[in-house]
Amino acid sequence: MSDLLEAAGLRKSYHQGAQALEVLKGVGLVLQAGEVAAIVGPSGAGKSTLLHLLGGLDRPTDGAVRFEGRDLYGLPDRARAQIRSRAFGFVFQFYHLVPELTVLENVSLPAWMANGAGGARAGRERAAELLEEVGLSHRLTHRSAELSGGEQQRVAIARALMNRPRLVFCDEPTGNLDSETGKSVLKLLLRINQEEKTAFLIATHEPAITQVAGRVLHLKDGRLWDSKST
Numbered sequence: 600m601s602d603l604l605e606a607a608g609l610r611k612s613y614h615q616g617a618q619a620l621e622v623l624k625g626v627g628l629v630l631q632a633g634e635v636a637a638i639v640g641p642s643g644a645g646k647s648t649l650l651h652l653l654g655g656l657d658r659p660t661d662g663a664v665r666f667e668g669r670d671l672y673g674l675p676d677r678a679r680a681q682i683r684s685r686a687f688g689f690v691f692q693f694y695h696l697v698p699e700l701t702v703l704e705n706v707s708l709p710a711w712m713a714n715g716a717g718g719a720r721a722g723r724e725r726a727a728e729l730l731e732e733v734g735l736s737h738r739l740t741h742r743s744a745e746l747s748g749g750e751q752q753r754v755a756i757a758r759a760l761m762n763r764p765r766l767v768f769c770d771e772p773t774g775n776l777d778s779e780t781g782k783s784v785l786k787l788l789l790r791i792n793q794e795e796k797t798a799f800l801i802a803t804h805e806p807a808i809t810q811v812a813g814r815v816l817h818l819k820d821g822r823l824w825d826s827k828s829t
């Protein structure tokens with residue numbers, strides 16, 4: 600395996616008026632290509648914050664993130680955006696679908712972002728297949744605002760896989776799913792991991808996920824600890 604993502608000395612503070620809230624106090628992490636790692640920790644520990652920093656979405660207060668050897672925050676914004684759109688997938692905690700687009704359009708969106716309208720047209724078949732995998736082939740033309748929370752979460756998962764990313768950041772990907780649907784989504788993620796060597800970094804409270812993850816990282820008091828390694 601080779602180093603895919605490396606973070607060193609990550610700090611993140613939020614400022615509320617005169618007060619600074621230090622959420623991450625020096626976090627380091629190395630993730631290998633094809634690895635599945637879970638991040639656990641209490642609510643408010645900074646799991647979502649950390650995923651956003653690692654995913655090139657929010658600049659750290661200090662420290663660096665390297666993806667395939669490239670310093671994400673040393674790159675021009677355009678180059679970082681290109682890595683995000685071509686190499687990363689995101690399942691956000693609150694989904695962030697585009698409410699007025701249909702389910703199929705939401706899932707095709709990453710192909711459009713990476714390769715324009717032609718890419719989105721070419722990607723429609725894959726988008727439909729992914730939606731079938733998450734059990735939503737009967738909802739392709741619904742607007743995403745018309746879906747239940749669990750359905751939106753599954754659309755977000757299909758969207759994250761659309762561009763065959765090398766690394767997918769998942770923030771509580773089964774948080775809104777019943778246990779059967781959660782199991783089938785987890786099975787899909789593991790199959791993608793096996794077949795395409797896609798790496799997954801998953802913030803979760805779900806024991807079913809931590810059991811199958813190769814590593815479990817604990818985020819507590821602003822620091823990250825490795826607790827299970829296979």
Ligand SMILES: Nc1ncnc2c1ncn2[C@@H]1O[C@H](COP(=O)(O)OP(=O)(O)OP(=O)(O)O)[C@@H](O)[C@H]1O
Nearest residue numbers: 613614622640641642643644645646647648649692
């Ligand atoms: N934009 C922001 N401005 C100010 N404070 C923030 C901001 N985003 C997060 N925080 C604070 O940072 C801390 C960590 O938040 P974060 O969302 O990363 O936690 P989390 O571990 O993902 O929690 P949960 O399990 O509830 O999703 C919280 O105390 C939160 O209030």
Ligand SMILES: [Mg+2]
Nearest residue numbers: 646647692770
């Ligand atoms: Mg969170």
